Amino acid sequence: MGLSELLSTFGQNYLDGLLATWSMTAVSFVLVMVLSVLVTVARVSPFAPLRAVGDLYVQVFRNIPGVALLIIIAYALPYLRVVLDWRTCVISATVLMATAFGSENFMSGINTIGVGQVEAARSLGLSFGQVLRRVVIPQALRSTVLPMTNLLIAVMLTTALGSQVPLSPPELTGVVDYVNSRATGGVLAFLVSAAGYLVTAFVISLVGNRIDRKVRILR
């Protein structure tokens, strides 16, 4: 089966797969950013038990393979009467894992902010929350654009976990199974999906670089 035949027969499936990948990536990444900030705030809080919980979260979810996490969420949680639909399972696994890495990115962003700036903010009478909101988080966000760009790409690739559960429509990697179970697309069926990931990642890194140049903090 040649490329043109593959695309004319399954073009719509690939397109649907690409859109499914994009939408899961977008939803996941928004959640990852929000949760990363929360986990990181816990990790820098003055309250030791909260710091411990934040650190534990990162240690646990950074070290579980994505597939294992997905199996737990999709096939073990139902025994605890937690039944999520397949898409939610994939997004949950992706988000839980990526948040650990997102928080690490923020932590390194925070570490680039001199302790002196925090002392200066406290000396002005700003509360802990105000110091975070006005001084620490804005700088951490702006200095982590590039690592977060990488994370966004990683999140997109992680949504390929969706190929392990019966999503409908399947995402980009799942489409390959769909195609190969109906025709002999062979390696070409993979390459079409790979091209979808590649082009998306290229655009993401282009945009990421732009944003980074724009918001980078002069030091």
Added chain:
Amino acid sequence: MQSATEKGTPVIELRHVEKHFGDLHVLRDVNLAVGRGEVLVVVGPSGSGKSTMCRTINRLETIDSGEILIEGEPLPQEGRELARMRAELGMVFQQFNLFAHMTVLDNVTLGPRDVLGVPREEAERQAMELLERVGVAEQAHKVPAQLSGGQQQRAAIARSLAMRPKAMMFDEPTSALDPEMINEVLDVMVELAREGMTMVVVTHEMSFARRVADRVVFMADGQIVEEGSPDEFFDHPRSQRARDFLDSIRGH
């Protein structure tokens, strides 16, 4: 020289303050009172605890025992009360510590707007006046990294002044500056002293100490070894340690 007691309740008072960093005894029974409008200059060899003492006054460093009073009230331990007290004390750091992601103007308005609730326009008007006063008004819309060290430190002084503090602490404000920029910062501090600001200045600038200080405190090994008027201290140091220190900085 007027002693602090002649001026009523001291603005800042330290009583029997002790502090350790692990095994190191960094503050030993420090007693000090700074009266209203007084300029107190703290000198001493590095590692003598003078910066640490300065930083305990707004609790950037905690103390092990003793008392710190601001206008007769004990310094709160933490929380909202401590933040409120800090807002009333200005602090200028060796490394300026301007907020790197904000313009100079935003650096100066942050405290008044977020802590004192001053409306933006009013805060910016006051900030521009202060920046004018310290001579960096033209830099108001730049970010700190675009300013020279001297300009950054003057902007940092304006940021502290914007809170209308009861007293200002300066922790080696010129030690990170290139020599040609030291005077522009000292000039601003001299001006402040003339206007009657209560100041605690930790510095190695002996000519500044001589010219501006109402009282000089000499610290060594975490202790206040001696204190007196600048003339007394520089011309007739009483302790051997002060004499050694003065000899070592005078050189040849």
